[in-house]
Structures are given as structure tokens and as C-alpha cells.
Amino acid sequence: MTPINFKLVNLLNSFTPNEIKEFKKFISSGLYTSGRNYLPLLNYILKHKSKNQDNFQNGELLLKLNSGKKFSKQTLKNRFSELYKLGEEFLIYLGLKENKLEKDKLLLKMLIEKKLLPPFESKYKKIIRSVEKEKYYESKYESILLLHEQKMLFLKEKRRESELYDLYNETSQLRLCIYLISLFEIGFEYSLQEYADIRYDNNYLVDFLRNLSIDELINNFSDTDTIIYEITAMNYYLFKAFENSDMEEYYFKSHKIFSKLSHELNEEYRTLKFNQMIHYSIKKQNEGIKKFQYELFKLYNEKLDQGLFSDLQNKIYLSNNFRDYVYIGIAIKKFKWVEDFIKKYSKYLPEEFREDELKLSFAKLAIANKHYEKSLLSLENIKADNYLLYTDSSVLKLCCYYELGIFEEAFLELDKLKHYLRNHKEIPKIHFLVNNNFIQVYQKLLRCITKADKRDIGYLKKEYIENIQVTKSDWLLEKIEELNNC
Template identity: 20%
Template structure:
């Protein structure tokens, strides 16, 4: 039973939430079944002890003392408690929504013909909506549902010719749809750019044309502007005005956006900079670095207090590349404890190794990188490439050639890499081995080495699928310059 989904769900709850769930299960409104209360009490008591303390036999004995062991009664109680857990989740989620409880009260009053409650609660909700600076999809849906209830109540019992409330209802519904349509198209378009997937965005062109034709009606709605701009920055990548508008919103409009929208805005801005960097626009490296630092200051890179290991890596890589060494090292230490626990040591050691490499502290880089465990393909590939560059900088030819051969075999045998990925890495390793043998072979004359390096550089440039091509080209150039400078 220790491994059951029920126990696992309870184990995953923070201490405060466990206590709230206990109170929920012991509430006579939600539960009057004594055995489920006893089961939860027993689980909470034994949860942090040995797994054997939550064996089915021990749990059954605690719930049904003196009775012979039967699985079915125990499964029944577990099933009841599971259902209560799902209901608890629904209540928890409802309480987190800004308007959901008020709307449920309003709509239940309408169904019960308690129109005095509906009128009073409707006015209070309208005041809250009018004061809310954040006009996101949740806001528009709440306003729509309020106007729906008030409009049909008024139309049925009072003035059937009244149109203002219904018109506002329709406008709010349109704005809700537009925000959600644009938001989902943004995220799925971003997925398409990264994962080479595709989606049919029905009516998107009509929505975009409608927004453009009625910009005066929508330009003050920050949520619509946010997702429209984010989407256009992906659809019209070469038009910098979209990025500039996002950057302006980051400076001036954050207080008018929800936390989720703030994260999205930063994400779209980051991704635009990354695409520009990948397209060869190196000036966007500093732009992206400053955006990351701004996002850190506003705590918008943390999700429930945790930072993604990939954001952590991107920030550290940029900081090292831009030679902001002191800031980057402080960042690595400060946010180490905010990484997901199962990723913490790998992410920290890899990025520390990368920082040391960029500081030309190669021995320290090796010490950090050798602590990285190859838990997945990404860490294996990234760490091995960094080790390869470090051995190359140390001119440790024996270790370097051994690593190249070991890495080549790993790539060939790996079943999680595509054929194109394997080809990109094997091409890189072939050229890297040639570069090592050229640079560290003293038998070549200056002239002959220069020709060989130039020939290698031409072959690298002519080959389309080469991972880390930039490093090979850069090192060919450096090696040629070093040999030319020698007497």
C-alpha cells in the first residue's frame, strides 16, 4: 500500500496542505464516513516511517481490528478516500481563482430564485472587476458570466429592451475567446519552432485580421496586445517592432498583467532573442542576458520557488560568454538550492565547469565536469563536448583522442538520437579528430600546416550537418594564426 497512488499523492503534499486535507476529510459536510477518517489518520501517522508500516495487512488490522484480512473492504475505504482527495483538489483550485467563488454564489442564487442575494453579490462583484487592473482571460470570463446572469435576470423580470448589459456580455465573451485563442497559438507556435510539429489554427487569420482592423478597440487591452505581439514576433520574425513592443510592455505594463502573463511575456521575449542569436545576430546576447537579469529581479523565472534547469543553464552560459564572471558565479551559488532537487547537482556542476572553462581555469573545469552524472542524453552530450574543449585547451592529446573515440561509439549506439543528430555529431567528431592531429603534430612545416588547416576549414564550412560548427571554424582560425606567428 505504501506504493499506492493514494499514499503517493498524500506524500507529495506539503505539510500545510496535508493538514488542510486532514481537516477536509474530517469535515462532516464533505465526509461522514468514519473509516476514511481513520485511514487518513493512520497514513499520516506512518507516512514518514518504514514502508512496511503501511503494508495492507497492518492498515487493515488498524481499520478492522479483530476481523480476518480481506482486501475488498480495504480497497473500498481507499477508494472513498481517493474520491475525497479529488474533491479536495477541486476545492483548492476553486479557492485560488479570483472570481470563481463569487460567480458560483451568483449563479446558484439565480437558479434558486434568490434574486436579492444575486443583486447584492452582483454589485459587489462588479465593483471588484472595475477595480481590477489585470484584464486577462479569467477577468473577461468572469465579466461575461456576471453580465450573462444580470442581463437575463433583468430582461426576464424588468426591461426586455435593455441592451447595454447584453452587449457588454457579448464583448467580454469575444475578448475571452481572442485572449485564449492567441495565448494557445503563441505556445503551440513556439512548440512548432522548437520541435518541428505543426497544428491547424482554425480561424486564426480571421482573428488576426479582426484585431488589426479594430486596433482602436483592443490596443488598451494588455492581454490581447501581449499575445498578439508575442505571436506576431514568431510569424514575422524579421520585423523588430514586435520585439520592441514586448520590451516596452516589460518596462511599463507588468502591473496590468497576471503572473502567468508576465511569465509568458518574458518567455516570448527570451525566445525572440534566442532565435536572433541563432540567426547570427550576436548583439542579442547582451539583450537576452539583461532580460534574464530583469526577470530574476521580478521573480518571474521562479515557478513555485523553483528555477528551471534550462533557464539556469541559459543564464550561466550567457554570463560566461559575456565574461560577466563574478555575477555568474554568484548566480550559480544563489540559485543552486532553487533547482529541482533531482537535477540540482548535475546542473550546478555542469554550469560551474562551463564558467571555469570560460575563465580559462581548465583544471577546475575538469574537476567540476567529472562530477556530472550522465542521467540523460542532454547532459551526456553537453558535458562531453565541454570536456572535449577543455582537454583541447590543455593540449592533452591522449585524453582528447580517447574521449573522441568513446563519444563516437556512444553516439552510434544511442537509440534516442535521430539519424540527423547522429550524423551531426559524427561529422563534428571526425573533424575534431583531424584538427587535434593537425595542431599537435610537430612534423608539419608552417606552410603545409597552414594549407591543411585551410583545407579542413573549407570542408567544415561545406558540410551542412555539423554540431558545434562554430567551434571548429574558430579553432581552425586560431591554430592557423598561432602557427603563422611562430618563427
């Protein structure tokens, strides 16, 4: 018995039917196989790989490979390994086949090495024009940098020193911007991690960025009309904003540059920058800065207007942002906008949780419009198979029960929520905190209203609302004020 090479099987499983056909042609080329015929082995594996076998039958395999000629088990293992290596070569071939720029860069490199200078010059001009016309993406200027380096080798060969020095200077400035952008992107990610209470000892990169004093240089960058300088400034300001939360002017400078350059950026990069600005605005909103609710609303609308809603199609519920759009629209009382958003964009939600998210969204909208019975109807039969769906729907039920005076149901639901929080350790600390704080305030509210005891009202407002993070804080404040004014 010959053990299956599972690396090889997994590699073959990753190929599409068309790629399998192409792979067969690939391994039939003597250029890659030195004349050895791997097709019988490949065909045998393709035929049997779905049968959940742990081993291949040697007798049948030997007949398939070479008309009954005996091979040692080690020889068969070697053939599997060789076929796997051919699979890796095929992946490289596919990557180059589908990436014209990478092929062009390799061609320029070989033209220089072979000192084929006239074809190099004409090819270089064509390639650099093509790359420069493309919208900005993260590796665009790294590609331009590599092309420039090839051009400098050409200029050295041609002894065109003046052009060489000019290109060297341009390339040096470009390299500076590429390095800075990379550092600011990494710094932003570390700032996000720190916000989530993830920290590292001796983080020299962050220390370096915090001690970097380049405001004047960056301000000069932002005043130019050179895209790479402006993108460098945009990333610097966004990093500084998140690193120094009180310095909101950095954020607004970054957003201004982004708005100016948006049409010059490709879809993936625009989505990345929108998400970073949204992270910052959520952070400011969580700090109690109300104007950032409107900034979030503005960002969401800009993002939708540009057709960037791939986040609504994310099949991982916890990473799908549909609920955030609904939340911010309700928070600033744009109820018609929320209704229109739900109707227009819910069709893009993954089917597996679309119905539940629709119910939850309409329940939130109904509560905002004080239609509590309607909200409870929407919350019926939600399959809460993750902590966000469960806690959101539970908190909404508690609000409805309170508003409708159904206090017995409120106490029962409160116990369910307490039990859920205790028994689900996967809930992130911040999410546990805001929901647990809601429980603490809500149960005191229930005690006040059911026992007609108002002694806790002032304490609640001061200690539990103004000084802690809590979900549904506006609703809780409103209910406390109502009791206080009775």
C-alpha cells in the same frame, strides 16, 4: 478476502493530515452520507493502507464495521466505492472552500435563479470590483465574462434595456479578445512544436491563423489604454513573430507592450510571457542573429529584476534554465555578471544537482577567461547522469585539452563522447546534431595540428562552421583562424 480499492487508498494518500481530519468531519455529516456511518471503514483503511496488503481480512474488517454482522463481499466493495465517491465530493468541497471567486459565482447564479434581485445587485457590485482590481491572469476576463452574463440576466429581469445593451456590447468585445488570446496562445505552442519538427496533417487552427488578416484591428488594439485589448495585441505580435521569424518588428512590438503592462500582470503570467519571448530570442540566436544574444541578456535581467526565477528551482535538470543564464552572459563577455549570477542564484538550485551545476558553470567561466587548468579542475568528479551534463562537460574538456596541447587525452575523450552519443538514444535530434558536428570539426582540427597538415582548414571553415549547426562554434572558428594564420 476483500480486494483493496486502490483508487480510494491513493485518494486518501493525497490528503494532508489536516485534510484527513476535515474529511472525517465531512463524512460524519448526514447531508452527504444519508445517515450511514463510514468512519469505522475509513479508520480501518487509514490504519492498514501502509502495510502493503493486497487484500483486507474480512473477519477483522466485519468486526470493525458493524460488531460482527456479516456483509457479502459485494456489499463491502460497495462501501469502498461509496467512500471513494464521498472523497470526490470532498475534493469539490475543498476546491470551493479555497476559491472564493467560484463560490461567489455560484452564489450569484443561485440568487438569479431564486429571483433574489436586491441582494444580487449589491453582491455583484462587490464581486466585480474585487475581480477587476486583481492583476491579469489567464482566466481573469473569463471570470468577468461569466459575471457579466449573470448581470445581463438581472438586467432582463429588471427591464433595464439600455444598460443591458451596453453590457451586451462590452461583453461581446470581451469575448472576442478572450477567443483571440486563446487562439494565439495555441498557435504559439504549435509554432514551437513545428520548430521541434513536430507537425500534424490538417491543422485547421494553424491554417485559420495563417490566413487571418487582422493587422489593422490589432494595431488599433495596441494604441488603446485598455488592458485586454493590449494583451490581445501582445499575444498576436508574439505569435506572428514566431510564425514569421524574419519579421522581427512583431517581436519588438510585443516586448514593448509587455514592458508597459508588466506591473498589471500577475507573476505566473509574466513568467509565461518571459519564457515565450526567450524561446523566440533563442530561435533567432540559433539562426545566427547576434543581436538577439543581447536581447536574451536583457530578458534574463528583466526577469531576475522582477524576482522571477522559479525556473532555477526546477528539480528536473533538463528543464532547469540556470545554464542558459551562464551561457548568454559568457557569449556577450559579461564575465563579472556571470560570476555574480552564479554566486547569487546557485543557492536556489535543487540540492541533487547544485554541486555539479556549480562546477560546470565555473568551468565555463574559467575557459572564457582562458584559465584552462582551472577549468579542468572544476570538471573533475562531475556526476554526469544526464545527456546535457555529460556532453557539456565532455566538450569543455576537449576544448581545454586542445588549448593545453594534451592531445592524447583529447583523442581519448573524443572517443568517449562518440560512444556516448551512439549509445544514448534519448538525446534529442538537435542536441545530437550540434554535438556530432562538433566532433567532426574537432577531430579534423586535431588532425591538422598534430600532423601539421593545413589542407583541411579552408574546407572546415566553409562547410562545417558557416553552413551547419554546431556547439562551441565561436571557439572552433577561432581555432581554425589561428591555424590558418600560422
